[in-house]
Amino acid sequence: MVNFKRSSGRTLTEMRKMYAKVGVIPNADGSAIFSFGDTVAIAAVYGPRQLHPQHMQDPATGILRVNYDLLSFSVYERKKPGPSRRSQEISKVTEWALSPVLDLKEFPNTVIDVQVYILQADAGTRTAGINAASLALAHAGIPMRNLVCSISVGKLDKNLVVDLDKEEEDYDEGEGATDFPIAKIANSDKYTLLQLDGKIQPEVVKKVLDLADKACDEIYEVQKKALKEVTEQ
Amino acid sequence: MIKIYREEDYILWSYTMPMNNYINEAHKAEEAQSEDSSVKKRRIVIPGEVIATGEDYLPGEGARREGDNVLASRFGLAEEAGRVIKVIAITGAFIPRRNNVIIGRVTAVSFNGWIIDVDSASSAFLPIDESPRFINKSEMNQFLDIGEVVVAKIWSVNARGIDLSLKGQGLGKLDKGFIFRIIPNRVPRVIGREGSMITLIKENTGCNITVGQNGWIWVSGPSLEAEIKARKVIEFIVEKVYVSGLTELVEDWFVKNK
Numbered sequence: 001m002v003n004f005k006r007s008s009g010r011t012l013t014e015m016r017k018m019y020a021k022v023g024v025i026p027n028a029d030g031s032a033i034f035s036f037g038d039t040v041a042i043a044a045v046y047g048p049r050q051l052h053p054q055h056m057q058d059p060a061t062g063i064l065r066v067n068y069d070l071l072s073f074s075v076y077e078r079k080k081p082g083p084s085r086r087s088q089e090i091s092k093v094t095e096w097a098l099s100p101v102l103d104l105k106e107f108p109n110t111v112i113d114v115q116v117y118i119l120q121a122d123a124g125t126r127t128a129g130i131n132a133a134s135l136a137l138a139h140a141g142i143p144m145r146n147l148v149c150s151i152s153v154g155k156l157d158k159n160l161v162v163d164l165d166k167e168e169e170d171y172d173e174g175e176g177a178t179d180f181p182i183a184k185i186a187n188s189d190k191y192t193l194l195q196l197d198g199k200i201q202p203e204v205v206k207k208v209l210d211l212a213d214k215a216c217d218e219i220y221e222v223q224k225k226a227l228k229e230v231t232e233q
Numbered sequence: 234m235i236k237i238y239r240e241e242d243y244i245l246w247s248y249t250m251p252m253n254n255y256i257n258e259a260h261k262a263e264e265a266q267s268e269d270s271s272v273k274k275r276r277i278v279i280p281g282e283v284i285a286t287g288e289d290y291l292p293g294e295g296a297r298r299e300g301d302n303v304l305a306s307r308f309g310l311a312e313e314a315g316r317v318i319k320v321i322a323i324t325g326a327f328i329p330r331r332n333n334v335i336i337g338r339v340t341a342v343s344f345n346g347w348i349i350d351v352d353s354a355s356s357a358f359l360p361i362d363e364s365p366r367f368i369n370k371s372e373m374n375q376f377l378d379i380g381e382v383v384v385a386k387i388w389s390v391n392a393r394g395i396d397l398s399l400k401g402q403g404l405g406k407l408d409k410g411f412i413f414r415i416i417p418n419r420v421p422r423v424i425g426r427e428g429s430m431i432t433l434i435k436e437n438t439g440c441n442i443t444v445g446q447n448g449w450i451w452v453s454g455p456s457l458e459a460e461i462k463a464r465k466v467i468e469f470i471v472e473k474v475y476v477s478g479l480t481e482l483v484e485d486w487f488v489k490n491k
Contacts, residue, residue, distance in 0.1 A: 144306065
């Protein structure tokens with residue numbers, strides 16, 4: 001298993017090159033771009049603002065509303081614009097991944113809109129989207145307990161690898177490819193997103209989480225650096 | 234070295250009145266002192282970052298305590314003022330506070346007041362009783378009609394929304410000139426210490442300028458050229474907000490763009 005080679009030439013625990021920047025959309029209250037190699041996600045935060053439709057308003061707290069989508073040119077085969085089953089699902093899981101860190105009690109009856117768009121897709125778009133959205137929320141000055149970091153760990157045949165790209169996601173030898181997207185609250189052991197696409201042995205899950213923890217520490221450093229750079233324009 | 238000023242360092246009041254300098258010398262000296270002693274302790278923090286450890290510190294606005302540590306609850310500048318640690322917002326939407334002077338646009342006229350859009354999460358209401366003179370309820374839209382712009386002061390922020398008042402110096406309806414938006418958190422820099430920056434712009438352009446805390450700015454001057462010049466210099470300031478010695482930069486700008 002040690003001599004397993006990844007198609008990209010990375011080591012098993014090596015992530016793709018990350019890039020993060022905040023304040024990329026002047027018209028938004030907060031914005032960020034985050035990329036894992038060729039996967040590029042951009043997020044914009046608007047609000048807190050008045051929530052319409054009014055029946056969704058909560059007088060006890062503000063709510064978070066996420067919209068995730070792939071842009072039509074982000075994939076090889078043009079994606080028809082507009083919401084799809086997949087984008088609605090990812091919008092929802094992104095919302096659930098982020099809402100545990102937010103404290104919106106100060107803003108009753110309002111909404112915080114987060115728009116996440118994928119400019120380039122090369123697997124791991126939801127994780128890149130969550131990282132970008134977390135940065136954008138922080139940049140918008142929303143009260144948060146901590147940042148959220150997200151990474152997908154995969155299993156190619158019997159080998160655990162960190163940060164799958166598209167080529168690896170389509171791996172079909174042996175046990176095939178397993179994609180395991182994870183989001184967690186930075187510097188804690190609280191997970192806010194666990195999805196699983198493929199097959200995995202229960203005893204391996206612990207190892208997956210350990211790998212994700214290490215990867216998230218790296219992501220956190222990138223996010224932190226991006227936010228601290230904001231004054232040095 | 235990046236030097237960023239506190240909101241309190243600036244006059245939060247907008248200047249519509251002629252350029253009188255109401256500078257209180259004692260107040261000024263005190264400010265300069267606090268500026269020197271605390272500027273080193275200001276730094277950018279991210280949500281969840283530990284700002285200080287120990288029981289000696291108290292969490293203020295934008296900070297919280299978790300066990301032994303004081304943590305940032307939001308992104309901004311951490312500042313220690315004695316024992317209290319607070320985090321000042323440097324980005325994000327306008328959060329209305331009492332006594333803020335804001336610029337808003339009338340969106341509806343109701344039976345006892347006006348509903349005003351102030352670019353914030355909750356809607357603002359200007360009751361008829363808070364207008365500077367008596368207005369007959371049947372003639373409300375003659376005083377303020379939909380689409381008109383006012384400078385008003387926030388006299389309360391509650392769960393229902395924001396309540397505004399027009400009673401006060403420099404408040405009232407705006408006509409002539411134009412309004413534009415900047416990022417609300419950069420308003421203090423545009424006004425400058427004791428209004429120094431805005432005074433400088435007024436002297437150089439001859440325009441009347443009102444800066445609302447919600448980031449709306451009204452400019453009215455002798456000619457359109459002067460108004461555009463004022464807008465351009467304000468946008469220049471907004472871009473260069475983190476640079477120290479901004480006043481000199483703006484003076485240079487005026488020399489170059491004579």
